Amino acid sequence: MSTAKATYGWALLSLMALVLAPAMVQVPYFLHLGILALIWVIVAQGQNLVQGFTGYVSIAAAGFMGVGAYASTLLTSKLGWSVWTSMACAPLVAGLLAVVVGYPSLRVKGHYFAIVTMAYNLVIFIVLINFSSLTGGESGITGIPKPENFSVLGLIVNFETRTAYYYLTLIFAVLATTVCGLVLHSRVGRVLLAIRQNEPLVDAAGVFAWRYKMFAFVLSAALCGVAGALYAHFIGFLNPEPFGVDQSLNAILAVILGGSGTLAGPAVGAFLVVALPEVLRVAETYRLIVYGLLLVLTTIFMPRGIIPLLTHAWVWLTSLFKRR
Amino acid sequence: MIEFLQQVFNGLAIGAVYTLIAIGLTIVFGILGIAHFAHGVVAMSGGYVTFFLIEKLGVPFFVAMMLAMLVGAILGLLVERFAYRPVQNAAHINAFIIALGLTMMIDGLNLLAFGPDQMVIRTPFQSVFNLAGLVVTELRVYVMVTTAVLIVAMSFFVSRTKTGRAIRAVAQNRSAAILMGVNVNAVALVVFGLSSALGVAGGALVGAMLALAPGLGESLVIKGFAVLILGGLGSVPGAIVGGLILGVSEALAAGYLSSAYKDVIAFLVMIVVLLFRPEGLLGKK
Numbered sequence: 001m002s003t004a005k006a007t008y009g010w011a012l013l014s015l016m017a018l019v020l021a022p023a024m025v026q027v028p029y030f031l032h033l034g035i036l037a038l039i040w041v042i043v044a045q046g047q048n049l050v051q052g053f054t055g056y057v058s059i060a061a062a063g064f065m066g067v068g069a070y071a072s073t074l075l076t077s078k079l080g081w082s083v084w085t086s087m088a089c090a091p092l093v094a095g096l097l098a099v100v101v102g103y104p105s106l107r108v109k110g111h112y113f114a115i116v117t118m119a120y121n122l123v124i125f126i127v128l129i130n131f132s133s134l135t136g137g138e139s140g141i142t143g144i145p146k147p148e149n150f151s152v153l154g155l156i157v158n159f160e161t162r163t164a165y166y167y168l169t170l171i172f173a174v175l176a177t178t179v180c181g182l183v184l185h186s187r188v189g190r191v192l193l194a195i196r197q198n199e200p201l202v203d204a205a206g207v208f209a210w211r212y213k214m215f216a217f218v219l220s221a222a223l224c225g226v227a228g229a230l231y232a233h234f235i236g237f238l239n240p241e242p243f244g245v246d247q248s249l250n251a252i253l254a255v256i257l258g259g260s261g262t263l264a265g266p267a268v269g270a271f272l273v274v275a276l277p278e279v280l281r282v283a284e285t286y287r288l289i290v291y292g293l294l295l296v297l298t299t300i301f302m303p304r305g306i307i308p309l310l311t312h313a314w315v316w317l318t319s320l321f322k323r324r
Numbered sequence: 325m326i327e328f329l330q331q332v333f334n335g336l337a338i339g340a341v342y343t344l345i346a347i348g349l350t351i352v353f354g355i356l357g358i359a360h361f362a363h364g365v366v367a368m369s370g371g372y373v374t375f376f377l378i379e380k381l382g383v384p385f386f387v388a389m390m391l392a393m394l395v396g397a398i399l400g401l402l403v404e405r406f407a408y409r410p411v412q413n414a415a416h417i418n419a420f421i422i423a424l425g426l427t428m429m430i431d432g433l434n435l436l437a438f439g440p441d442q443m444v445i446r447t448p449f450q451s452v453f454n455l456a457g458l459v460v461t462e463l464r465v466y467v468m469v470t471t472a473v474l475i476v477a478m479s480f481f482v483s484r485t486k487t488g489r490a491i492r493a494v495a496q497n498r499s500a501a502i503l504m505g506v507n508v509n510a511v512a513l514v515v516f517g518l519s520s521a522l523g524v525a526g527g528a529l530v531g532a533m534l535a536l537a538p539g540l541g542e543s544l545v546i547k548g549f550a551v552l553i554l555g556g557l558g559s560v561p562g563a564i565v566g567g568l569i570l571g572v573s574e575a576l577a578a579g580y581l582s583s584a585y586k587d588v589i590a591f592l593v594m595i596v597v598l599l600f601r602p603e604g605l606l607g608k609k
Contacts, residue, residue, distance in 0.1 A: 055417070057417050057420060057421070104595050104598055104599045105595075105598070107598065107599070110359075111359035111416070111417075111549075111557075112553060112557070112598070114359070114417075115549040115550075116553070116594070116595065116598065118546060119546065119550065119594060119595070122591065123587075123588050123591055126585065127588070130584040245542065246428075249424050249428070252424065256421060285432075285435070286432065286436075288429070288431055288435065289428070289433060289436070291425075291429075291432075292424075292425040292426060292427065292428030292429030292432060293425070293429055295421065295422070295424060295425030296407055296422050296429065299411065299418050299421050299422050299425065300407075300410045300411060300422070303411075303414060303418055
């Protein structure tokens with residue numbers, strides 16, 4: 001049971017590091033990246049639900065992110081709703097769309113599913129670009145407000161500051177991870193894992209696999225919707241560009257790099273995919289090539305990602321000490 | 325009426341390209357079970373090679389296309405050997421993720437080698453005929469004829485040669501083919517070579533008809549997969565019928581509804597087919 005204890009230990013440790021980070025980090029840009037990484041943690045956790053747990057690779061994460069982002073922005077700007085209410089609606093809109101489009105696509109498996117979801121992402125992107133009377137087209141929407149201030153115990157939290165927004169995204173990222181953890185350890189999670197292992201068997205056992213797949217797909221879309229809303233109100237400017245298929249591939253990369261089917265994997269992967277382009281910025285022209293190569297090599301040589309690798313290393317290390 | 329026929333004609337020309345791309349995808353999928361997503365960028369690389377040969381070395385169009393097909397075939401072999409073969413026994417989805425990685429990589433290499441600008445492949449086929457109001461461009465006729473010739477050549481190869489028989493054997497029953505002494509790895513290489521050569525032909529033709537640009541590879545391969553879903557995965561007749569249907573429905577959508585949303589309509593057709601006939605129009609249950 002020491003591995004379980006170690007897992008909690010590590011989780012607590014990294015959470016503490018994340019909580020303390022704003023106090024330590026002096027460069028505002030790093031905090032900016034931290035916020036983006038935390039937003040990507042939410043996306044990656046959603047992606048992992050479908051890709052890692054259920055074994056269906058969906059290529060629509062960025063599309064649903066876009067739906068959430070535009071939903072929240074438009075509710076704020078066109079209907080004059082408060083940012084908090086709009087942000088709360090983002091996952092609902094994304095989830096609702098996922099219910100509608102999930103029905104036809106979850107009838108198909110494997111590659112078909114991947115391709116159909118990619119088609120959704122393309123459609124979302126095309127609509128965002130061309131429906132310019134609503135979305136502002138390629139030039140986008142500017143001046144998206146930050147969430148309204150509120151006071152806790154007489155302390156006014158101002159979301160114009162990066163630090164406040166950082167903690168906001170941190171809370172959401174932790175919530176997303178917790179929700180995914182709860183799902184994983186519930187009956188639903190077991191069914192999802194069973195679907196990944198052997199879907200015909202799940203059906204044969206009298207379990208309606210498609211309901212569970214639908215649940216995973218919708219929850220995943222909702223998480224992406226939240227992430228999109230957080231992104232929109234953080235950046236303050238919205239155009240369709242960050243919601244294309246290549247960003248969905250980024251979500252897949254995050255899950256694969258970190259370790260698909262684990263809880264920590266997507267979190268670590270999200271930080272990696274945000275950090276990597278920064279590290280590779282020196283070689284901007286080679287970024288795509290390096291990215292692609294990384295994806296290929298990871299899939300060939302460590303298909304289970306970094307986290308299982310680290311776990312093995314940790315177990316090995318502790319066993320070394322025990323022997324002494 | 326004449327406008328309708330015009331759209332159908334234009335649709336058939338672009339549909340022919342989709343068919344070429346889709347046949348390459350469908351033989352790889354039918355025989356090796358790989359969703360070869362990198363097919364589109366391989367096709368585009370071939371288009372760029374064709375462009376390069378014509379512009380820089382003055383090679384005639386069809387010779388340039390053949391040479392590019394050869395280059396594409398070699399690229400296909402490399403992709404099979406070094407990217408897909410290491411994961412042939414892992415879950416199929418791993419191969420798909422590798423394909424996504426390859427797409428990014430080859431796209432990046434193309435960008436590096438040929439730059440981000442649009443390029444149109446110049447061809448000598450610039451005449452325009454007018455058949456009772458129907459505008460027929462010579463280039464589009466050549467595109468359709470080339471496609472037909474390539475399809476016939478491929479069918480001949482697969483149905484009449486010994487290698488072709490080995491390919492069909494692996495498609496029918498991989499284990500039995502191994503037991504009969506078929507070298508499955510060699511078959512995989514041949515299939516990838518063949519598929520990539522056809523894809524490159526598609527890339528060159530699309531470069532002549534429309535233009536080459538970064539990102540076109542992805543859009544081509546997605547259309548190719550849409551065709552596969554329409555026609556049935558692994559079915560060559562399905563790829564032909566599906567390609568033409570997709571091309572024509574796109575052209576009609578662009579002509580009568582909205583050119584900005586033509587891709588949306590193409591995908592809607594695909595999703596409707598999935599809903600009512602998940603195995604595709606010509607696929608087996």
